[in-house]
Amino acid sequence: MKPAPFAYRRPGSLADAVAALAGDAGAKVLAGGQSLVPLLSMRLAAPSMLVDINAIPGLDTITADDIGVTVGALARHADVLASDDVRRVQPLVPMALSRVAHATIRNRGTTVGSLVHADAAAEMPVVLTLLGGSLEVVGPSGSRTVPAHELYVGPLECCLHHDEIAVSAFFPALAPGAGVAFDEIARRHGDYALVGAAALVDGDSVKVGYLSVADVPTVVDLSGVPDDRLGDVALEHLDPADDVHATADYRAQLVRVLTARVVRSAREGTR
Amino acid sequence: MTEERHDVVLTVNGTAHPVRVPGRRLLSDALRHDLGLTGTHVGCEHGVCGACTVLVDGRPVRSCLMFAVSAQDSEITTVEGLTGSDGSLGPVQQAFLECHGLQCGFCTPGFLTTITAGLRDNPSPTHEEARDMVAGNLCRCTGYQNIVKAVERAAELARDGAPRVHPADPPEPESGQLAYEERDDDNASTGLGG
Numbered sequence: 001m002k003p004a005p006f007a008y009r010r011p012g013s014l015a016d017a018v019a020a021l022a023g024d025a026g027a028k029v030l031a032g033g034q035s036l037v038p039l040l041s042m043r044l045a046a047p048s049m050l051v052d053i054n055a056i057p058g059l060d061t062i063t064a065d066d067i068g069v070t071v072g073a074l075a076r077h078a079d080v081l082a083s084d085d086v087r088r089v090q091p092l093v094p095m096a097l098s099r100v101a102h103a104t105i106r107n108r109g110t111t112v113g114s115l116v117h118a119d120a121a122a123e124m125p126v127v128l129t130l131l132g133g134s135l136e137v138v139g140p141s142g143s144r145t146v147p148a149h150e151l152y153v154g155p156l157e158c159c160l161h162h163d164e165i166a167v168s169a170f171f172p173a174l175a176p177g178a179g180v181a182f183d184e185i186a187r188r189h190g191d192y193a194l195v196g197a198a199a200l201v202d203g204d205s206v207k208v209g210y211l212s213v214a215d216v217p218t219v220v221d222l223s224g225v226p227d228d229r230l231g232d233v234a235l236e237h238l239d240p241a242d243d244v245h246a247t248a249d250y251r252a253q254l255v256r257v258l259t260a261r262v263v264r265s266a267r268e269g270t271r
Numbered sequence: 272m273t274e275e276r277h278d279v280v281l282t283v284n285g286t287a288h289p290v291r292v293p294g295r296r297l298l299s300d301a302l303r304h305d306l307g308l309t310g311t312h313v314g315c316e317h318g319v320c321g322a323c324t325v326l327v328d329g330r331p332v333r334s335c336l337m338f339a340v341s342a343q344d345s346e347i348t349t350v351e352g353l354t355g356s357d358g359s360l361g362p363v364q365q366a367f368l369e370c371h372g373l374q375c376g377f378c379t380p381g382f383l384t385t386i387t388a389g390l391r392d393n394p395s396p397t398h399e400e401a402r403d404m405v406a407g408n409l410c411r412c413t414g415y416q417n418i419v420k421a422v423e424r425a426a427e428l429a430r431d432g433a434p435r436v437h438p439a440d441p442p443e444p445e446s447g448q449l450a451y452e453e454r455d456d457d458n459a460s461t462g463l464g465g
Contacts, residue, residue, distance in 0.1 A: 001316070002295060002297070005293065006294055007275060008275070008277060008293075008295075008338070008340055010340065010341075030338075030341070033336055033337060033338070034318065034333075034336055037297075037335075037337070037338070038317040038318055041316055041317055041335070042317060050294060052338075052340070052341055054344075055344065078330070102321075102406060103331070103406075103407060104321065104331045104385060104407045105318065105333065105336075105407070107330040107331055107332050108330075108332045108333070108337065189406050190407060
């Protein structure tokens with residue numbers, strides 16, 4: 001199928017983009033489009049206007065320092081994944097990015113776009129939430145910082161207003177002595193994961209974030225839980241569901257397996 | 272209501288093409304219908320199959336997941352742009368010919384563009400890297416064995432700068448291989464001759 005008609009705007013500045021969004025309550029931002037365009041083509045979404053931010057200069061930056069990694073709204077997954085600085089400062093980011101769709105999709109898709117698309121089956125929202133990162137958002141009244149734990153309010157729903165644009169995401173650096181790991185199980189290479197898990201271990205603190213087993217990206221604090229109980233305790237906070245791809249029981253089993261696996265791997269990889 | 276149209280210039284295979292398109296025109300449709308470049312094939316039209324893959328500023332991108340209006344500042348390379356100016360085959364195309372990397376050919380343009388960029392970034396892939404290079408493209412008839420062989424052969428050809436073959440002048444069949452003219456004409460296209 002083809003997308004329904006929409007008005008198209010390609011502003012050259014952030015201010016013009018925000019003004020375009022503010023002028024049409026049915027407008028959506030177009031960045032990489034790798035999630036949005038299929039939704040449009042299948043007519044699961046029909047916005048009245050697309051505001052294409054690809055011509056706005058300065059949004060494709062990727063910076064990494066001792067504090068963390070900052071990724072601009074037009075930074076493509078592939079560029080973030082290829083950055084040695086990002087890998088050094090926060091290795092969980094490339095670990096998870098390598099599992100985002102296929103390389104061809106990563107060439108066009110943006111990391112910030114994936115974050116605001118807010119798919120609970122996606123990798124990067126879980127990573128941002130687990131690490132305690134944030135989004136920098138610009139709207140008609142200026143900019144604000146949204147912490148990850150406030151960002152996700154429902155399935156495919158984040159707390160941004162319709163006239164706001166996420167301009168960058170911040171992933172905190174991996175602390176000395178801490179370790180991270182990511183793993184997921186998918187039916188086929190590059191498919192959505194049946195279950196995915198990311199671990200952050202820092203001394204006695206053990207946290208694991210999950211994708212595809214709750215309506216929103218979900219992080220569970222497993223500090224102090226015996227190793228043989230990690231997955232079962234995590235499942236008390238998760239809601240694995242049946243669908244055509246897997247049963248709820250199978251997903252629960254994957255939670256047990258992947259939790260043990262990522263916690264062990266994160267401990268082994270501590271700095 | 273008349274749908275708003277946008278005047279944009281698409282730069283495809285080094286040539287600038289002015290087009291007037293609605294915002295919702297997919298790049299894949301603009302290439303095929305507005306520019307007549309039907310080498311780019313459209314399979315699933317939601318980013319899964321890879322048949323429509325083109326190079327946007329040198330990188331493989333699904334043309335069904337981009338709007339033509341979004342491509343106005345980019346250099347696009349389609350499968351038509353992979354041949355030499357004299358019509359000779361590029362190394363990836365020649366490798367597909369030699370390795371029987373295609374049967375029906377529907378998925379082939381997406382493979383050719385993807386592998387062309389893949390070998391530019393990694394001129395000497397391992398077997399595993401060659402497999403990974405084509406992991407985002409689906410083929411329903413050839414199977415992937417010969418396609419992976421073609422990736423590895425294309426790497427050799429690109430490295431060695433081997434002479435390119437003109438499509439009108441296919442290589443001599445190796446001894447023991449059934450020559451085209453020996454096949455029963457009725458069945459030649461199916462390979463079921465005899």
